[in-house]
Amino acid sequence: MSYLVAANWKMNKTVGETLEYLDLFLPSVKELTKVEIMIAPPFTALSSASIRLDAARKEGEYNVKLGAQNMFYEEKGAFTGEISPLMLSELEVDYVIIGHSERRHKFGEKDSLINKKVISAVEHGIRPILCVGETLEEREQGKTLSVVERQIRSGLSGVERDMIYIDIAYEPVWAIGTGVNATPEQAQEVHRFIRSLINEISKGNDSKTRILYGGSVNEKNARELIKEKNIDGFLVGTASLDPERFYRIITEVMEV
Ligand code: PEP
Numbered sequence: 001m002s003y004l005v006a007a008n009w010k011m012n013k014t015v016g017e018t019l020e021y022l023d024l025f026l027p028s029v030k031e032l033t034k035v036e037i038m039i040a041p042p043f044t045a046l047s048s049a050s051i052r053l054d055a056a057r058k059e060g061e062y063n064v065k066l067g068a069q070n071m072f073y074e075e076k077g078a079f080t081g082e083i084s085p086l087m088l089s090e091l092e093v094d095y096v097i098i099g100h101s102e103r104r105h106k107f108g109e110k111d112s113l114i115n116k117k118v119i120s121a122v123e124h125g126i127r128p129i130l131c132v133g134e135t136l137e138e139r140e141q142g143k144t145l146s147v148v149e150r151q152i153r154s155g156l157s158g159v160e161r162d163m164i165y166i167d168i169a170y171e172p173v174w175a176i177g178t179g180v181n182a183t184p185e186q187a188q189e190v191h192r193f194i195r196s197l198i199n200e201i202s203k204g205n206d207s208k209t210r211i212l213y214g215g216s217v218n219e220k221n222a223r224e225l226i227k228e229k230n231i232d233g234f235l236v237g238t239a240s241l242d243p244e245r246f247y248r249i250i251t252e253v254m255e256v
Contacts, residue, residue: 003226004167004210004233005250006038006067006129007240008097018045022052025243029062035253036233038095039240040067043083050091067095067129070103073113073120085124096121097235099131099155101173111154118155122162129167129212129235130155132194136174144172145193152197163202167210168194169235175215177237184228187213191230219248226253 013021018041029037041049046068053064072082088096098121099114114130121128132151134144148170159166170190175182182190191211198206213225214235225231233253240246 001208001210001232002034002036003253003256004036004038004212005246005253006095006097006169006212006233006235007040007246008067008069008100008214008235008237009039009041009241010069010102010237011042012241013041013045015045015048018049019052021243022049022056025247026052026056026061026064028243028247029064029250032062032250032254035250036065037062037250038065038067040069040095040097043068046088046091046093050093054092065094066092067097068093068126069097069100071096071098071117071121071126073116085120085126088126089124093126095127095129095167097131097169098128099151101131101133101171101176105135105173111151114151114155115157118166119158122159122165127165127167129169131169131171131214131235133171133173133176133215139172139174144190148190148194149197152194153201156198156201160201161203161205163198163206164208167212167232168198169212169214170194171214171235177216179216181216181218181221181225182213184224184231187225187231188228191228195230217249219245219252222249222252223255226256 098117103109118128134147210232212233212235217234217236218239
């Protein structure tokens with residue numbers, strides 16, 4: 001399984017800024033191997049990014065994958081403001097981030113909704129990255145592993161046998177966008193736990209499932225984190241907004 005380094009741009013970058021970024025970024029990763037790269041721009045830039053990435057692929061440039069930051073589970077209907085899996089498939093979106101902590105905590109997404117989205121993504125051939133992670137308060141109360149276990153068991157309910165099509169991102173809420181990353185030891189403890197949990201629920205069918213770490217990853221801390229055995233890549237927010245910083249994170253991962 002290759003490492004996955006994924007960019008979550010959140011609500012940043014217009015179409016013009018997306019194309020500018022890709023024009024700088026794609027040539028820089030031309031020669032890279034070993035690492036799978038994914039970029040998740042906002043919905044409005046998906047179409048343009050998809051066309052640009054497709055052209056790069058045809059020119060023999062690096063195969064950078066496209067991701068969406070969210071998705072509704074129904075194919076169509078009266079769901080104002082939502083985006084369906086069919087709409088993402090049409091744009092050749094490869095990945096979808098599901099259950100990001102900002103969706104859970106700022107938009108009130110619950111485990112049951114997140115589960116429906118994961119199931120729908122798998123059914124439509126879009127690889128979900130299921131995000132899990134505890135708040136600072138939960139960590140201080142010693143609830144980290146139980147929170148993560150609940151989020152994983154319910155997020156994956158019904159797709160336990162489909163783990164080869166799913167990735168997980170451990171993103172402690174207190175580390176997202178704060179500049180404070182989990183230490184390699186803190187991350188390792190949870191990643192090891194997640195690996196054993198998905199191994200148990202999938203009955204060993206999890207060999208292709210990557211467990212990404214997310215939370216203030218940058219070009220300075222990437223190397224010490226990626227050295228940890230159960231860290232299979234990163235989901236990067238802030239540092240991925242700058243093509244040069246994102247590139248440097250990727251090269252740190254390649255060195256391992
Ligand atoms: C994220 O948005 O998934 C994230 C990890 O953000 P940041 O890298 O800014 O902490």
